[in-house]
Amino acid sequence: MATQRYSVTPHPIETLLTWVKSGEIAIPEIQRPFVWDATKVRNLLDSLYQGYPVGYLIAWRNPSVRLKDGSTSSGKRILIDGQQRVTALMAALLGQEVLTKDYETVPIRIAFHPVEERFEVSNPAIQKDASWIPDLATVFAPDASLTKLTREYTVRNPDADQDQISLVLEKVRKIINNQVGIIELAEDLEIETVTEIFIRVNSAGASLSQADFAMSKIAANDTYGGNMLRKAIDYFCHLAVAPEFLPRIEKGDKAFAASEFLPKMRWLKDVNDDLYDPSYTDMLRVAFTSEFRRGKLQDLVALLSGRNFETKQYEEAVAEEAFDKLKAGVLNFINKTHFDRLTMILRSAGFVTSGLIRSQNAINFAYILYLRGRAEGLPAADIERLVRRWYVMSVLRGRYAGNPESTFDFDIRQIAARGVSTYGNAVIDAELSSSYWDTLLPQEMETSSSSSPYFLVYQAAQVKLGDLGFLSRDITVRDLLLNRSDVHHVYPRNHLKGQGLTRGRYNQIANFVLAQSEINIGIGDRDPKTYFSELADQCNGGAKKYGGITTMEELRANLRMSCLPECMLDGEIPSFDDFLEQRRKLMAQKVKTYFEGL
Known part of the structure; x- marks a missing residue:
């Protein structure tokens, strides 16, 4: 019983x-x-x-x-x-x-x-x-x-x-x-x-996360400044989303305004950047994992309670040390230089808008990697390169998609044992071998999800490589993503629907290119045979129907940027299935070229 x-x-x-x-x-x-x-x-x-x-x-x-x-x-x-x-x-x-x-x-x-x-x-x-x-x-x-x-x-x-x-x-x-x-x-x-x-x-069916329990332990502690630390976590996350909230904190919470925390996060009042808006769970993960070299938040809860993992007893000295370390981790997290450097690294890898970010945990671990690199005294350029490459690898491989806590725990323990650079580069090389680029990535690109990690990384690659939008003479992919872009179907959707293809088929990411709205509208539902023929005419003195490109050399270069087979300009329009297969390989090679340059 x-x-x-x-x-x-x-x-x-x-x-x-x-x-x-x-x-x-x-x-x-x-x-x-x-x-x-x-x-x-x-x-x-x-x-x-x-x-x-x-x-x-x-x-x-x-x-x-x-x-x-x-x-x-x-x-x-x-x-x-x-x-x-x-x-x-x-x-x-x-x-x-x-x-x-x-x-x-x-x-x-x-x-x-x-x-x-x-x-x-x-x-x-x-x-x-x-x-x-x-x-x-x-x-x-x-x-x-x-x-x-x-x-x-x-x-x-x-x-x-x-x-x-x-x-x-x-x-x-x-x-x-x-x-x-x-x-x-x-x-x-x-x-x-x-x-x-x-x-x-709980009748409402609400669930509690490990982070909720950690926050409860922090907030309930008044001996080691837990409640002030809890406010620092809450307020930072709130200000990251709503900078205009600062005067309300200053006016409504005099004790917090007088603490050491508020001056260190006041810089958020001038920030209107949503590339990384952390939740309190994200902040706890990064602060805890980077400082304690552990990845499971239940360990944080135990340590804040005073658990000595060796003696299995609860001791005040353990709780005091845990609060000190967590505070150090939180102060590192909210540090303007650190936070700015992380978002700069992500941008420098082509992730210029929050629309290209899908995995918050991949960013969280990238931040942990950055903070550990600093703690180990790595040169700034080495840290940046490692964090860029690790982030892209973890997005492509879905490293933190399944059970992030266990993977965080495994990775941080290996980093503690082997050093951030040695371990980080070894994992990247193992995960992204030549067979990954040539065989596995083209296979994984067989998806119709426009928010799939492969399409997001492909777009970041186009940004980083300075590619122009599909059939654009001057507008870059970066401009399109930062302003307004259309995801255009190379083989138009209605054209394929007319042939009886289902949504999962015509919305394959290998059928997507980023284009200006007017180009997308101009092409409409025309089949590729028609509009590629008109494009060839446009470059031989014909009417300008699609964008401003007027030379065959420029047009071929533009197709290469969008990973489209050049043979389409010579009247060789492959079947839709052949086109998808060819394009996936070209897209995978672009991502490989991009990654090697990070």
Whole structure:
């Protein structure tokens, strides 16, 4: 029979709120700031008033840790499910302000109508209406007197029955005597088990990631500056997306504004670049993996809890060191020079827009590689070359697509053992051998996904090599991607549909070229035999129908840039299948040429 790894205990809401106020239960903001709208808070209070159940809360005890003086400190309970409900109660009954998803602190006022026994979100009309108590928190204030509240209400509402109002207000006050079940999980449970329990019990079906647990450990720590570190992670990610948010932090969070973190991220206010907008998960991965030489975030959670992996004990000294290292990793991540250099490296490899970025984890590991290269003292040019090549290799090979944590862990341990340059170059050479370019890549390009890594890298190759758009005389692929480009079908879609081809066939990436809109529109649905013949005429003094190229030499060069068989200009139009096969090989060779020049 399986051992029960949890206890379920009912507690009055009043006890729960006391625990939160005293810090016995930590609300770690796992689910980020308060996201409920006020009507959900109203519904929660109504359910309590009606005596309905409001679900279980899940708490997970932090392990007890051995302090430096040899004594033991028992761990706090961390609330891992129920944050929104508890925050709602703190706001509505105790008048505490909540932090919204826009990082503003606001009150949530719930009004109560004692005659109709109805809850409502407070608003200006309710506040002017004498039949409402506009803020329920006044009923729960420590010095509130039911007699006085009843008397004041009946003075304002002479028709109200005083005894009835008194009974109703007493019933409202008894809300805090309602019992809520707390499922307390054993402190030695593995994170995967806790995650599984959360998913099964959580009615919304939300899932928690390892990063959520790490953030909960960080936020719940007030000994080593955890909460300030949590804010640094959150605020940086927010500012990267919305630089205009800076004044709100400066005005609304004076403590953070005075910390060492804000000056180091203030540079984001002038940045409107979305090439790499990291989430808190990305930031934790990079900061942790680069500093701790480990890739599994569950290890970070254990270390922040004080776990000594050798003795299997929990020690305060381990937790203190983990917080110091994580802080160093976060400061490295948000450093303007480091962040700018990473995005510059990506751009220098041809990835000039966020539309060419598909794998956030490939960028994350590229950043880790960059930071490790700096830590090892590699020359800047060597770091840049290695990071460029590693990033392209990992995108082409889908290195971090399946189980990124395990691969991060494997790669960083090898880097720690063999050195970033030795290991990085060995992996690149093994993954991208000559047989990859000649055989495997053309096969992998047999796909109809325009967001496939192969087509994204092909476009980056065109940018890096300075290619012109299809049939363009002056407009480069870079210009098209940065402004507006059409993905044009060389063998037009409707032409192929007319022959009965399915979408998966006519949308093969080997049938795609980047072209100006007007060229794309000009070609329309004409079959290649027709428009290639007209292109040849255009270069022999005929009418300019497609773009501005007027010499056969320029036209052949343009086709080579777009990896199109030149024989098409000589009236040799291959069958669609033959064309795709030829073009995949040409595209793969272009990517190879590009990669060798990185």
